[in-house]
Amino acid sequence: MKNFGPFDSYTDALLAACPLLLSKPHATVGHLRDSNPELAHRTATEYCAWLYYTPEHKYEMSMLSDRPKPDDLVTGKKSCLLPTFVDDSRYAPGELKYIFALHNHPFGTPLSSIDYHFIEEMANHHDWEVETTKGRIRLSIIAFFSHSKSPGAPTCDGFYQYIPATREVMMWVQTQGRWKKTKHESLRWLDDRTYRFERIQ
Numbered sequence: 001m002k003n004f005g006p007f008d009s010y011t012d013a014l015l016a017a018c019p020l021l022l023s024k025p026h027a028t029v030g031h032l033r034d035s036n037p038e039l040a041h042r043t044a045t046e047y048c049a050w051l052y053y054t055p056e057h058k059y060e061m062s063m064l065s066d067r068p069k070p071d072d073l074v075t076g077k078k079s080c081l082l083p084t085f086v087d088d089s090r091y092a093p094g095e096l097k098y099i100f101a102l103h104n105h106p107f108g109t110p111l112s113s114i115d116y117h118f119i120e121e122m123a124n125h126h127d128w129e130v131e132t133t134k135g136r137i138r139l140s141i142i143a144f145f146s147h148s149k150s151p152g153a154p155t156c157d158g159f160y161q162y163i164p165a166t167r168e169v170m171m172w173v174q175t176q177g178r179w180k181k182t183k184h185e186s187l188r189w190l191d192d193r194t195y196r197f198e199r200i201q
């Protein structure tokens with residue numbers, strides 16, 4: 001299966017990945033939330049992939065997965081199982097640097113405690129920070145969202161991001177090919193399941 005890329009910058013990669021993920025079947029179901037919530041919940045599908053940095057100083061996206069997590073059957077949640085490592089036979093293990101765990105949120109909701117725990121767990125396997133030719137990039141999880149009311153033409157409206165190294169939670173919106181940060185908070189765990197946000201000035 002073909003990977004997606006390569007891209008010269010991660011911003012370009014995100015601009016391409018966002019509409020790609022959101023245009024997959026049932027990747028955005030906000031338009032059904034009011035008219036048919038049962039159908040929205042039943043069909044909502046999350047897709048996920050790694051954005052990684054290659055020894056050629058390019059950004060590439062792994063093949064998309066829509067494999068549900070085993071827990072989903074019990075919890076009724078719809079999440080996507082992202083493998084810890086990318087299968088890219090061109091490179092030896094350890095040559096690829098993992099930067100963003102990408103996925104979509106079909107209802108456009110913020111990141112969940114599952115998302116926070118997942119990327120913190122990934123930080124046990126991958127570098128917290130990757131050195132690139134254009135500076136350092138920190139490992140993070142990203143969830144794209146669309147506010148589109150038209151399922152045939154989902155717009156890429158933005159994404160939520162969490163960086164375990166700094167505990168920063170951000171919201172970015174997209175207008176005319178540019179990302180703009182509209183929310184910036186810091187996550188503080190109170191215990192394993194509960195957390196609160198503190199505003200970053």
Ligand SMILES: [Zn+2]
Nearest residue numbers: 111112115143
């Ligand atoms: Zn998520």
